[in-house]
Amino acid sequence: DIQMTQSPSFLSASVGDRVTINCKASQNINKYLDWYQQKLGEAPKLLIYNTNSLHTGIPSRFSGSGSGTDFTLTISSLQPEDVATYFCLQHNSGSWTFGGGTKLELK
């Protein structure tokens, strides 16, 4: 089974900061990595799919990069509404695995 290691698990940043969250796969997953945002008490929301494709309606301050085993979600300028927990998800070869999550708070 493919394991996903997400880091950091907790992140504190200020409004306007550039924020990066990382996910590392235990084996090559090509480009099949998505990012989700989950606000408190809500269902997750898709932000980025297939490494770097922005989902409909998602602000352009969110971007994704990477390939193979190492992937990054970047928020170019943190906004107050970005406070949430972020999860990566790999979907390769008929299995899906989430990362452990990164809780993002405002400093």
Add this chain to the structure above:
Amino acid sequence: EVQLVESGGGLVQPGRSLKLSCAASGFTFSNYYMAWVRQAPKKGLEWVATISTSGSRTYYPDSVKGRFTISRDNAKSSLYLQMNSLKSEDTATYYCGVGLPFAYWGQGTLVTVSS
């Protein structure tokens, strides 16, 4: 507007069964893969099952394989999850999701497995 409404959750004893439903609207249900994902209280997300558009292909992680069965009724735009031999570790909010990737999610239904 895409809408997914899960139902069927509740309190169930260990070893018993429960069937979840997800009513879909706002998109052509039969054209999309569907999935179930769960989240234990204050924990992360765990993929539970995926089903192809026709229902001919299903996928499960080892944690639920042989106990859970995902199915769909395209005529009713509905997704189901039959859960048998439930364990305390199956306690979670269960979400249905549409598409590959999981582009949209319902609000979830809580399943509590406890004696």
